[in-house]
Amino acid sequence: MKKLMLALVSIALMATAAMADATEVKMKIKAKEKDGLVKAKVSISHNMLTYDQAKKKGVEANFISHITATVGDKVVYDASTSQFLSKNPLIKFAFKGKKGDEIKITYTQLKGEQFFATKKIK
Amino acid sequence: MKKTMLGLVAVAAMTVSLSATDYRAEKPDAWTAHDVPTAIKALYGEITPADAEIKLKAPKVASNGGAIPVSLKTDIPAKTVAIFQDANPEAAVVVFTVPEGGVADFALKIKMKKSGTITAIVEGTDGKFYSTKLSLEVALGGCEG
Numbered sequence: 001m002k003k004l005m006l007a008l009v010s011i012a013l014m015a016t017a018a019m020a021d022a023t024e025v026k027m028k029i030k031a032k033e034k035d036g037l038v039k040a041k042v043s044i045s046h047n048m049l050t051y052d053q054a055k056k057k058g059v060e061a062n063f064i065s066h067i068t069a070t071v072g073d074k075v076v077y078d079a080s081t082s083q084f085l086s087k088n089p090l091i092k093f094a095f096k097g098k099k100g101d102e103i104k105i106t107y108t109q110l111k112g113e114q115f116f117a118t119k120k121i122k
Numbered sequence: 123m124k125k126t127m128l129g130l131v132a133v134a135a136m137t138v139s140l141s142a143t144d145y146r147a148e149k150p151d152a153w154t155a156h157d158v159p160t161a162i163k164a165l166y167g168e169i170t171p172a173d174a175e176i177k178l179k180a181p182k183v184a185s186n187g188g189a190i191p192v193s194l195k196t197d198i199p200a201k202t203v204a205i206f207q208d209a210n211p212e213a214a215v216v217v218f219t220v221p222e223g224g225v226a227d228f229a230l231k232i233k234m235k236k237s238g239t240i241t242a243i244v245e246g247t248d249g250k251f252y253s254t255k256l257s258l259e260v261a262l263g264g265c266e267g
Contacts, residue, residue, distance in 0.1 A: 037225065048233075050210075050233070051211075052211065065144075065146050066144055066146065074221070075219075075221050076221055076224065077218075077221070077224075078143065078218065078219040078221065079216050079217065079218045079219070079228075080143070080144055080145035080146050080216065080217045080219075081215070081216045081217075082153055082212065082214050082215050082216065083212075083233075084207070084210050084212075084215045084232050084233045084234070085215070085216065085230060085231065085232055085233070086188055086189035086190070086230075086231035086232060086233055087188060087189070087233075089230060089231060090229075090230065090231050091228070091229070091230045092193070092227075092228065092229035092230070093225075093227060093228050093229075094225045094227040095221070095224055095225055096223060096224070096225065
């Protein structure tokens with residue numbers, strides 16, 4: 001029983017640690033509502049180094065592997081991405097939402113580090 | 123004692139449900155596949171997608187292969203949308219999960235090493251698959267060689 005508890009506690013701790021890991025960064029976010037539909041544009045500064053490019057430069061590949069957008073606790077955009085997104089990726093998407101809510105964009109790098117930015121929907 | 127346990131379980135469960143599907147972790151083979159059919163097979167299994175109204179847009183001739191604007195829009199109630207191409211060493215580019223009641227309207231910029239074909243697959247909420255293809259020329263390769 002005690003062991004189980006410990007395991008659970010460690011799992012919970014790990015989970016919270018993983019969530020707290022996200023660092024706030026600057027992103028260009030535009031989100032505008034019209035007739036209940038929010039159109040969002042997000043630009044992330046990231047060099048999106050592919051395996052080939054990294055090999056040439058003699059550094060490790062590093063690219064965004066996952067992008068999620070949430071409003072409150074609802075996921076409105078979710079993409080698993082590969083290294084073939086352009087450098088400084090620009091993404092556009094639409095979802096049903098309303099003015100005044102806060103949109104949060106989180107991206108995960110290849111090694112698991114997370115970064116996020118927030119913006120109010122106009 | 124039991125209550126704390128339950129609480130902890132709830133916390134753990136919540137964290138799990140908050141994170142959306144990570145197709146990199148779930149289907150690792152799809153991301154290392156070198157050609158489009160293999161990647162599609164790794165991601166969705168054996169499927170025979172039907173042609174459908176999927177608006178896939180990209181320039182006919184891309185001057186800069188490092189940033190090709192690609193947009194995709196469909197009225198099909200979609201569960202997932204995937205984009206592949208056959209110009210780069212690996213085929214998969216992106217897999218979107220369309221949230222419930224969401225809108226399948228995406229645009230992004232991708233890299234392509236040389237001229238090739240972009241394939242989009244839409245997995246409908248009805249469990250059927252739809253696809254469309256688009257060939258384009260790349261004047262200057264992306265990926266910097």
